[in-house]
Amino acid sequence: MGTKEKEQARGLITSLYEENYRTMMSMIAKDLVCNPIAEDIVQDTFCEAMRNWEKLLVHENPGGWLMDTAKYKMLSVKKRINSRSLRETMEMEEEWEYLENEYGLVEVNLLFDSSLTLREKTLFHMFYLEGYSMREIAQAEGISEGNCRVKMHRIRDKLRKYLEAESPQFRKRR
DSSP states (O other), X not given: OXXXXXXXXXXXXXXXXXXXXXXXXXXXXXXXXXXXXXXXXXXXXXXXXXXXXXXXXXXXOHHHHHHHHHHHHHHHHHHHHHHHHHHHHHHHHHHHHHHHHHHHHHHHHHHHHHHSOHHHHHHHIIIIISOOOHHHHHHHHTSOHHHHHHHHHHHHHHHHHHHHHHOHHHHHHO
C-alpha cells in the first residue's frame, strides 16, 4: 500500500469511525449489556474495515456495511458466550446437586473453608454463583483473561483433588 492509498484508507476509516462509532456502540452494548465486549466488537469491526478499505471505497453504503459486519461479529460472540455458559452452568449444576446430596450445604461450606483460600472462594463465587464472565473477573483482578482461566482451572482442580482425597464416593462417581 502506497502513501496515497494509506492516506485514502485512513481518511475513509476515520470518517466512518466518526459517523458510526456511537451508533455501533449503542446497538451492541444494548444487546450484550457489557461495554468492554461491545468495545472489542466495534474495534474488530473497524479492523475488518481496514482490511477491506478498497471494497468500502466503492461500496454504495459503507456505514451499512459496518453495521452488518458489527451485527455478525456480535452474533458470533453471543453464540460463543451462550454455548459456553450453558455448558458450564449445566456442569456446575450437576456438581452442586451432587455436593448437596452427598454432603449437604454445611459440608459444602466446610469443603470450601478447608480447601480454598479466601481469594479462591471469592473468584469461585464470582464466576459460578454471580455469573461474572472470565473477562470481567480478569479485569477486576488486573490480569489477562488467559491467566484468569488458568486460575479458575486450578481452583476447580484443587476442589476436585480435595474431594477425591476425602470421599471415596466422589472417586467412584468420576
